[in-house]
Amino acid sequence: MNCKNTVNGKICGEEIHQSFKFCLACGVEVAKDNGNTTQACPKCSSLITKRQKFCAECGWRIDRSILLAPKILCVGKDDDGNTCGAEIIPGEKFCPECGSDHGDQSSKFNELGARRKSKFVHVERRAEYISKKDDLMCTRGSSTKQSSVSGSSSLTDSPDACIFSAYLKDDFLPLLDNSIIVVKNLVDKLLSGAIMVKDLQMIMDKRENFQRIVQALKDVKEQVIMLTLYLRLKEFHAYKVTLKIVKEFLSFCICCKAKTGEMEEKIKSLEKLDTYPLKHLVKTVPFDEVADIEKHRPFVKVFELSQDQLDIIPDIMECSRGLLFTKLWEERGTELKNEKFRKITIHEVFSGVWEPTANLWKTICQKLKSGDLLFSEFDRYFRKTEIENLQNELILLKREGNTRWIDQRLYQVEIYRNLKSCEFGAEAILDVVKAFDLQGDFNQINTICKFARGADTSMNKLDKSLRITCSALREVTKERAEWLKTFIRCKQLVDWLIESMPCGLKELKVFLDLASIFAGEGDMEIDKVKCIHTATIGYAPLIFNLKYCDTKILLDKCQEVWRELLANPTLPRKLIYTNSQLAWLQTVKRSHGSVEVSSLEETEAINTKGIYLVGNLKKIENLRKT
Secondary structure (H helix, E strand, O other): OEOOOEEOOEEOOOEOOOOOOEOOOOOOEOOOOOOOOEEEOOOOOOEEEOOOOEOOOOOOEOOOHHHHOOOOEOOOEOOOOOEOOOEOOOOOOEOOOOOOEOHHHHHHHHHHHHHHHHHOOOOOOHHHHHHOHHHHHHHHHHHHHHHHHOOOOOHHHOOOHHHHHHHOOOOHHHHHHHHHHHHHHHHHHHHHOOOEHHHHHHHHHOHHHHHHHHHHOOOOOHHHHHHHHHHHHHHHHHHHHHHHHHHHHHHHHHHHOEOOHHHHHHHHHOOOHHHOEHHHHEOOOOHHHOOOOOOOOOOEOOOOOOHHHHHHHHHHHHHOOOHHHHHHHHHHHHHHHHHHOOOEOHHHHHHHHHHHHHHHHHHHHHHHHHOOOEHHHHHHHHOOOOHHHHHHHHHHHHOOOOOHHHHHHHHHHHHHHHHHHHHHHHHHHHHHHHHOOOEOOOHHHHHHHHHHOOOOOEHHHOOHHHHHHHHHHOOOOHHHHHHHHHHHHOHHHHHHHHHHOOOOHHHHHHHHHHHHHHHOOOHHHHHHHHHHHHHHHHOHHHHOOOOEOOHHHHHHHHHHHHHHHHHOOOHHHHHHHHHHOHHHHHHHHHHOOHHHHHHHHHHHHHHHHOOOOOOOHHHHHHHHHO
């Protein structure tokens, strides 16, 4: 500010600090600024104030920047030899009173005014003054240099003399003392943990400046303070991390019907952290009680959960990624809610929901890995889970160790889910086994049939060989199962063919030739023999050499019959007709003796392996000899 006192009819205009009570130039008591800062009009030299827009004498539109510019007073001599002291208008080279040349002084004061406007520091802002003392020292050095350039030989001749003199005033020392007290008080709160979160965040943003201030203080240990600051920042970081996982935990607690409203209100109140000291959020520990800051785990107490409970939350959230754990969590929460007839508290979640759920979950996981889990238990939790999603679920369960069991379980689940499609085939094959009293190992088909009917078993009972059997049985469609039932209904015919033709298919063909001879040349007789021939030859793989076989052999013979049935779908009807002609076939068998049979067998052998010579055999022989 500038002195507004009038001396010898002129405004003093000396630049003084606003805390000064008397002007350093004229010695008159400084008048309080009432908002009407005055200045001389550059056109007519009449007084103008910062509230005016135009000069009252000449009508000049006032440039408000001149009200902020520093005063330039003439240092020339008047006619009496006294210092002129008149105000020089910025930019003018000559004094309007004595005519002295002030070109250099005007430009230098213009530069000084701009520098003061940008760098002037108020004494009242104590903390800012301390943090920017280096900048202030640079300003003072620059001002001293400027004074030497202008020819001044003392500090009082410098434009910054008023600032320096202000520091020597009695009322400045209490301000400096207060600044030191403020900083020390902040340090004490930092050491005790009572520091406000907003102050801690401010120090975090200006850590280097804070360290320089600490270095300037006496009777404080810089290293202890800075290490304590690091400890407090770590405690605050622990709070932010814990806040995040507690929010996630509360969302998951809703699934188990927990009462989360109170905790949610507490979290909402913590949105305005500026109003809380750090020790309200975290259990702050003195620096000398921490053996290793890096390994120190701050305890976040604001949520009123124990350290053990806080340590469990990350495990809960890791498990919550899986469908199995989530299902168990929901079931246990609902069960506990029904027992207590109210919503459960957060603390009851840890003891009443987490512990039983975790134990059951671990048991199921162990059974899954070993293969001892029953398929009824598996269906309870994963009935509608697709194979791809099930694979992701099992990957979450593995956690560590061997992962080959995952592929095995997926393989067994796929077999189990396909067992229902094997039901027709398994039952039809077992009916054939029972009807013809087949001797062999058919345990796999028995097992598959039981599973298809809903019998329970452990997962490791389904092996690779069972899958191969399932693949074959899936080809036994409902239609093919009916074909096998037709074969069983013709058991009397099949038994007669097996008994009367022990040589199997070869003997059957000879018998059919005899039947053709016996039937005669009539169309109906020929058609009857053809029908019998087609049916018996088509089902021959299941008729002969079937007494001693196992699952694989029986299914291979069925494959041969399927191929015949694809070529001739009417085979089942023809077999039924053949069964109705059993009496006629028995008559044919009795009416032909062994000589005829032997002759036909020889003919069959000749047709198969012999050579026919047609013509005059003697002539052929003579030709060979010559």
